[in-house]
Amino acid sequence: xxxVEQSLFLSVREGDSSVIxxxxxxxxxxYLYWYKQEPGAGLQLLTYIFSNMDMKQxxxxxxxxxxxDKHLSLRIADTQTGDSAIxxxxxxxxxxxxxxFGSGTRLSIRP
Amino acid sequence: EAQVTQNPRYLITVTGKKLxxxxxxxxxxxxxxxxxxDPGLGLRQIYYSMNVEVTDKGDVPEGYKxxxxxxxxxxxxxxxxxxxQTSLYFCASSRRTVQETQYFGPGTRLLVL
Numbered sequence: 001x002x003x004v005e006q007s008l009f010l011s012v013r014e015g016d017s018s019v020i021x022x023x024x025x026x027x028x029x030x031y032l033y034w035y036k037q038e039p040g041a042g043l044q045l046l047t048y049i050f051s052n053m054d055m056k057q058x059x060x061x062x063x064x065x066x067x068x069d070k071h072l073s074l075r076i077a078d079t080q081t082g083d084s085a086i087x088x089x090x091x092x093x094x095x096x097x098x099x100x101f102g103s104g105t106r107l108s109i110r111p
Numbered sequence: 112e113a114q115v116t117q118n119p120r121y122l123i124t125v126t127g128k129k130l131x132x133x134x135x136x137x138x139x140x141x142x143x144x145x146x147x148x149d150p151g152l153g154l155r156q157i158y159y160s161m162n163v164e165v166t167d168k169g170d171v172p173e174g175y176k177x178x179x180x181x182x183x184x185x186x187x188x189x190x191x192x193x194x195x196q197t198s199l200y201f202c203a204s205s206r207r208t209v210q211e212t213q214y215f216g217p218g219t220r221l222l223v224l
Contacts, residue, residue, distance in 0.1 A: 008151065040218075041217060041218070042215030042217050043215040045212050088153060098144070098156050098169060099156075099213070101146075101153040101154040103151055103153040104153050
């Protein structure tokens, strides 16, 4: 079945770049997403990428998609304390009716 | 303000006591969905609704019911809650299909004793 995997934790120093990685199994995915969840809050869509794109940049965020390897990454440049959150990778599966989420990567920032 | 609201935000209950978690959106969205979030498992979809009176099972529907009698509301019903339904629940909505931006509610934390 469809599956999305990501590592559970990432720690980076303030000011460095953060790279959060994700792999998925559904080769028919058409949309891939990154969501951010701050403590005590719901999920907020950060960005998404169509499967026919390799890269998408939005201010400090860069999304890279390697469709051959089914690998998605989110790079956050100049990581700040406000970036501390759980980041979820998600894909729109072969069914049009649902999104499959990964388990989330908790990003913590060191001073 | 465009938003998805859920009530209650926190709930402690006992096994077998029926409960309902309400979800309401003010954006005239057609698509609504319920997820549960558990440590290490991410979000798993419970039920979804493509429009009024149209609902379908997600990945983990057992022990849950939903209804969509009107566009703005999508309540989640636990007829006989059990401890394994202790979780954090999120309602979400989007304009039409799920590929469009989903707006999430703030979450309902449920503890079943």
